[in-house]
Amino acid sequence: MFQNVSNDSVLGYAQSQEQPLNILHIEDSAADQALARLSLKRGGLACELTAVDSLQAVSDALKTRGFDLILADYHLSGFTALDVWELVRARPAHPPFVLLSGAIGEAAAVDIMRLGISDYLLKDQITSLPRVVKRALEVHEARLARHRAMQELAASEKRLAELTEHLHTSIEQERSNISREIHDDIGGSLTAVKFDLAWISRNSPEGSMREHARSALEMLEHALGASQRIMQNLRPPVLDQGLVAAVQWLAQDFERRTGIAARLRTSREHMEVEPALQVVVYRTAQESLTNIHKHAQASRVELDLSDHEGFLTLEVTDNGMGLGPQARDKPQSFGLRGLSERARTVQGWLDVSSQAGKGTSIILTIPLADTQKT
Known part of the structure; x- marks a missing residue:
């Protein structure tokens, strides 16, 4: 299915192209190979086409070099483009795959594209090949960018989760340390003061001193209760x-x-x-x-x-x-x-x-x- 590409999009892509495109062309007709090369050249695309006509040659080519795009006829001698697609799709980060055929109906081509093939073009519309190639490359780059963004987001979320875990662990550890210090230092000191005030209260004559001692004991009981509540909240x-x-x-x-x-x-x-x-x-x-x-x-x-x-x-x-x-x-x-x-x-x-x-x-x-x- 051919999708229209705006002139601005095509022009932007042509301006950004610095290196020739490496295209693997799977075609068993020398005439059709020449037509594809001529159409790409007339469309202003600098391309290096590697033409192959067997499954083994496709496999060998994919192993020996990287390609920016794969262009394939549908019916070939002894195999079809679907056989090629099975080879290609198994490779990580495979290039876009464009079907160029004169012997397949539109309904069948749409079904094939649902498998993941980037686009298709009938051979009698081969003058549109440069546009289809550019569109396939642009869509492929957009998908790669989205994949990279998702990977970066996942990595960021992982780092955030690790930081959150570290913060929670650090907070709980600090809570435990503070609770222990309140119990050992403040609690111990307040308890010692309580004993002294109780002694003063018991041994003071009736009057203002005993009243002050009793008032101080009440305040101290309040402080001890507050320290207990704080310790419970920090680390029960x-x-x-x-x-x-x-x-x-x-x-x-x-x-x-x-x-x-x-x-x-x-x-x-x-x-x-x-x-x-x-x-x-x-x-x-x-x-x-x-x-x-x-x-x-x-x-x-x-x-x-x-x-x-x-x-x-x-x-x-x-x-x-x-x-x-x-x-x-x-x-x-x-x-x-x-x-x-x-x-x-x-x-x-x-x-x-x-x-x-x-x-x-x-x-x-x-x-x-x-x-x-x-």
Whole structure:
């Protein structure tokens, strides 16, 4: 099927051509070989044609040099252009393939092009060959550019995923370090001060000094409670007791703080899960419960934690107002995106199911390694 090419496009291509085109011409008629060469020359294309007339010669030519384009008759002695195409398409980054024939109908040519052949031209229209060749080369270059762009995008996404994983790992490590420092240094110092103030309070006579000591003790209790909450948020010690215990503590703490009923179901009482996976599941449950408290207007939350069939799965479901498409796509809505990126760092994925007025379900799925104990 011949596609028209604008004069500007053809002119631009002719101006950009610096080296002669290497064309493999598969044709068993010397007269037709000469006609093709003459037509390309008259069209202003500098070409070097390598003419072959057997499948073996085609194979040998493809092995010995690179070609910018393959031009083939359909019916040849002992084989057809389809046989040639099978040879060509198996080669990586193969050149465009143009069919030039006088013995094939348009319907058959269209069917052939669906196989991946670039274009076709009837021999009685051979004066249009330069345009068809230029068009095939331009389309081929556009496809190569698109392929390169996709490869660059994939590489960029891979680098971004690696950076995200590194950032999450670094953040969790820093959280753990800060939590340990609060526990060892600040917590220890505050506890020592508490003992001293308690001694002062017990041994001071009734009056302003004892009142000041009692007031200071109350403030100190508040500071100790705040340091405990900060440590829990940074790196909860309950994770050392296992993933099930940590998620159970989250559900109980959520219900105590918010008054929203929270129920946890698990596939077993204890799951031996790698620390990196534990953190991802814990943070997903934590962020999901935080979002429910802030936005869902729910009265009930159900958490389901399972490690069946080689997958670690956490599902957090509420009966709240649900999420609309606008809420998910808000420019500054990073909660769900952050959870999705966190899931990707452990080769997992996040699914969100929601209907207006019927609640929301957030499902985290992480494949477990073959060596993971369940």
